[in-house]
Amino acid sequence: MKIVVTGGAGYIGSHTCVELLENGWEVVVVDNLANSSFEALKRVEEITGKKIEFYQTDIRDKSKLSEIFSAYTSNSETSENHQKCSIDAVIHFAGLKAVGESVALPLEYYSNNITGTLTLLEVMKQYGVKNLVFSSSATVYGDPHTLPIKENFPLSVTNPYGRTKLMIEEILKDLHVSDPSWNIALLRYFNPVGADSSGRIGEDPFGIPNNLIPYIAQVAVGRLSFLNIFGDDYNTPDGTGVRDFIHVSDLAAGHIKALPKLFTNPGVVVYNLGTGKGHSVMELVRSFEKASDRKIPFKIAQRRAGDIAACYADPSKAERELDWKAVRTIDDMCRDTWNWQKNNPNGFRKD
Ligand code: NAD
Ligand code: UFG
Secondary structure, eight states: OEEEEETTTSHHHHHHHHHHHHTTOEEEEEEOOTTOOHHHHHHHHHHHTOOOEEEEOOTTOHHHHHHHHHHTEEEOSSSTTSEEEOEEEEEEOOSOOOHHHHHHOHHHHIIIIIIHHHHHHHHHHHTTOOEEEEEEEGGGGOSOSSSSBOTTSOOOOOSHHHHHHHHHHHHHHHHHHHOTTOEEEEEEEOEEEOOOTTSSSOOOOSSSOOSHHHHHHHHHTTSSSOEEEEOSOSSSTTSSOEEOEEEHHHHHHHHHHHHHHHTTOOOEEEEEESOSOOEEHHHHHHHHHHHHTSOOOEEEEOOOTTOOSBOOBOOHHHHHHHOOOOOOOHHHHHHHHHHHHHHOTTTTSOO
16 A cells, blocks of 8 residues: 655654554655755654655656656556556645745745645546545634634635645645545644654754744754743733644644545545644743753743634544544653754754
8 A cells, every 4th residue: 555745754744654654554755855854754764664765856847746656557457547556645745834934935835835736636637546635734714713623614814825725625625526536635734743752853944943842942952042932912821822732643643544534435524633722832831841851941022923812623523533633742742842852953964
């Protein structure tokens, strides 16, 4: 059973590759390494003792993508067009993901995320591979009126990154209407954090991190001097923002549970992948201090433009239909992030 993982060298992709390999899947990674390192895949192989087939390719390069799918296609007597592709499904992580950058570089985001996805879908269609797991985001819910967030809540987005996610969701629904033999899982992630328990792979952002936990981790390790907490006057228990932080290995496991669902021909299905619990920025700081046994210096700064006060999932649909539930706590998330960061202070780059 073979899975193509676009963006498989990235943060969530590499952790999902570990889960796939440990669950007996063969893995083919397509990644242009625009935001990741080949070293991550070498370490996935080291963790699992299994091999990955890797193609350093931009998913917008249709001819190269076709060559890859063609390499796994053989003539078959049984299939209608006498061609059989041995790829069972695609998990599609490849994309750009920084909200602020997307406001400055909308064309890059639309090209990479939308054109990339369209090219991938065209090639999948050409080779008769019609099972897809797509990385969507809780950002498609905008600022929800009530919490926790259910999959049927209204959708709205406020920046180009979020728009690419929502547009791709719509494109995938249209595709299924046109050809019901497609099976597509839209997985809406909440806030992925943490690292593999081995400490060998983890989140390795280029430049100064935008997201909370990688920023805290770099303060703890001494690469940055203090954390800016963006606002302490929100309508939340301690005034700081509240999010549904989910351990990346729990998130990865959600993808493995989505695959058998696709093979039951469900059409388009949508799931929140979160823990269902909200934790504040301040709680995360305290948990990280405990995990690292270091003080995290911080300053209270202005609210960050575009941030909402609180966001957490109702993940019960995924529990019911996929038999999946996040099990790791914020202390586990901070412990594993710290284990990764202290053993790899410069990420995957050599010192
Ligand atoms: P990441 O940047 O670590 O991984 C994305 C990978 O895709 C990288 O390895 C990058 O090199 C690759 N890539 C980008 N454009 C490509 C292209 N055109 N062709 C081939 N490869 C390409 O990001 P991540 O955190 O692992 O996120 C994975 C997916 O999950 C993204 O689609 C992201 O939008 C989505 N997501 C992430 C979060 C989060 O907080 N991390 C939350 C919700 C959704
Ligand atoms: N925060 C700080 N200081 C920082 C960074 C973040 O106080 O240096 C705060 C934010 O204000 C927010 C919380 O920490 O209250 C979480 O912020 P992140 O940037 O870590 O995450 P977001 O919730 O803003 O967004 C993330 C991804 C989006 C994705 C969204 C929902 O970056 O791509 O989760 O999945 F859409």
